[in-house]
């Protein structure tokens with residue numbers, strides 16, 4: 104058997120490190136490049152669109168290789184992470200210049216989608232959550248962390264739907280599962296939700312683990328936290344001192360919405376392109392800080408269900424609305440506040456620089472202002488905030504005396520520490536300035552002494568300071584005093600002992616001062632680090648104040664009102680309600696406000712009206728008003744009284760599940776079923792044209808059965824829009840069903856939408872008018888009208904002969920429609936019931952009908 108060729112020591116080292124990081128692209132540092140080899144290289148070259156070469160081109164089996172420059176590696180790494188991959192950064196741990204043999208290399212960090220902190224991404228208003236899940240019998244323990252902010256939360260969930268819902272709520276990109284686990288939902292995570300799945304062995308209890316789970320009692324919560332933190336320490340390999348104590352939460356502490364509802368209601372992203380623009384978040388986000396932006400998004404993802412908590416938030420908004428000037432001052436102060444949460448994380452990782460500290464100082468300098476403004480409102484509601492919004496004068500002072508106002512980006516090049524902070528540093532600096540002054544004067548004296556006007560003093564890294572004289576002038580130099588160092592084409596360079604002496608003082612002072620500055624900076628940073636916990640608490644308070652000023656600002660600008668929330672009420676009253684986003688897009692003047700009233704006992708509002716008249720908008724409007732009020736914001740209406748909803752379910756046509764590959768109708772039924780299964784008497788259900796996705800009879804049958812079911816099982820408040828006018832009679836039979844319709848009028852054969860919701864059912868289908876508005880050819884419309892007339896006649900006839908079953912408009916083959924009908928009627932005709940004359944009449948009618956064909 105041919106012997107396998109021995110690898111070079113470097114490739115051996117590479118292979119050993121790669122074996123420990125099989126699921127990550129290994130970025131192997133070689134001088135100024137990160138190199139990738141073998142499979143990694145082939146795959147990465149394609150994704151990153153870089154050239155694939157090979158290490159030993161002429162060998163029998165060349166090793167595929169590609170590389171990215173160290174200085175621009177960030178961009179490439181970001182691309183890989185965004186595509187759902189992991190990247191292990193392997194650095195040279197020794198200086199190759201001073202090392203004999205192989206340089207020792209180590210993986211210093213594994214970057215993964217769930218732990219990646221992309222500082223260049225947008226406005227910093229998004230969290231990136233890494234989630235760990237562990238199954239204990241029938242319960243799923245779920246914990247998540249944002250390593251950019253240090254927040255950790257943990258909960259227990261009863262079923263996989265709840266797990267998936269949580270995952271989608273915070274759009275996590277990566278899930279950690281226990282090593283060796285074999286959960287059935289893994290494929291779903293990977294393929295449907297495109298979540299990266301990582302497996303992890305749990306580690307021994309560390310200091311970090313102990314601190315994080317300080318307040319957590321249940322064993323399964325502790326286990327999942329251990330799993331999460333083990334993964335963090337294995338991938339991050341750096342200080343994680345900013346990770347906060349885990350908070351135990353219950354999902355039913357918040358208003359529940361499933362993925363469909365979130366998407367349909369466009370809370371944080373629009374349905375069209377999954378971007379923030381066009382969503383409710385986009386509309387109301389007036390936060391001034393990134394932390395405020397993240398907090399607002401969190402609140403929108405988890406609205407409250409506790410009346411007292413909602414009141415507290417509303418009171419704070421009200422306080423800021425009542426104090427306009429104070430609010431303006433708050434938003435101005437917030438504009439100078441830096442992202443404290445991220446800063447604490449950076450301090451923990453050890454990559455904070457002088458500029459960060461200056462920004463921290465400016466942020467802390469806003470605290471007295473913020474406190475004074477809140478005090479000036481004289482509202483008791485801020486008392487707790489004020490207690491926690493502690494000023495930190497000693498920290499401000501430290502940064503103020505230590506760090507220059509405009510420090511450089513790098514912390515190793517000096518010019519960070521202020522004069523007067525440290526006496527030895529001041530001495531070095533004196534030496535440097537004096538030395539430089541001396542050299543500047545030397546040029547003048549030497550010119551005088553030699554009479555050479557072009558004589559100059561210069562500096563380069565190899566020879567240090569030198570005196571340069573053009574060749575023509577060299578004879579003018581006095582003998583013996585100057586030591587020749589370098590000859591150039593036109594000039595000679597000399598040094599003198601005096602010059603070298605000064606040079607030594609200057610260079611030594613420069614070098615020493617840079618390293619002393621670095622030391623001093625690290626000391627300052629360490630002192631700042633001791634305030635981490637306090638800074639995190641401040642971040643929390645400031646981000647909340649930011650959200651309250653945001654609520655107040657939007658509420659004032661858009662004329663929102665404070666909703667009256669009655670936890671146990673069964674009544675909904677909305678006067679002149681508006682859909683906040685549609686109103687914004689259309690403009691206030693064009694938007695038609697609508698009332699919505701559902702008394703106790705009314706649990707289904709059946710909404711009819713032409714296409715495009717505004718049925719969906721009206722339904723979504725209620726949900727958005729409810730959500731806004733449950734996050735503590737004011738709402739777009741003149742007067743609102745609402746109960747507190749525990750869950751919101753939606754089935755709204757536009758959001759078809761393109762990812763899952765399920766048929767539109769299947770998605771419709773899945774969404775509908777969610778509500779049927781899980782809604783309670785405190786839920787809100789929006790059903791938009793249920794049954795539209797299937798044949799007419801099927802659709803009507805399902806829609807009616809669903810309505811009856813909801814009605815009987817007391818599933819909260821239901822808004823049900825439909826095209827099936829047949830359903831509108833249900834109000835006569837079922838208690839709690841009320842008809843309303845969105846008005847439209849015909850003017851000169853054209854359809855004019857009123858967008859006004861009125862009592863009672865709509866009386867006509869306006870499909871043809873909408874088709875006309877859409878610009879369909881006149882000939883087609885004429886034909887459609889003829890078909891409609893014919894169908895309507897049949898419909899009337901069917902009703903005359905109605906024996907319990909309702910025939911409706913249906914569009915089966917037009918040619919044998921009448922024949923079919925006659926055959927059906929004939930088959931079902933109860934001959935024995937009728938007198939001969941009646942039978943004759945009926946036969947005559949059938950004959951007439953057949954003639955019409």
Ligand SMILES: Nc1ncnc2c1ncn2[C@@H]1O[C@H](COP(=O)(O)OP(=O)(O)OP(=O)(O)O)[C@@H](O)[C@H]1O
Pocket residue numbers: 685689693694695696697712713714715716717718719720721756858859
């Ligand atoms: N209250 C309103 N005031 C002004 N314009 C409105 C109002 N409600 C809806 N509209 C406008 O009408 C358009 C159609 O609204 P919507 O989608 O709610 O209609 P729909 O009746 O649900 O239609 P379809 O039956 O085709 O689904 C909206 O995009 C909006 O521009």
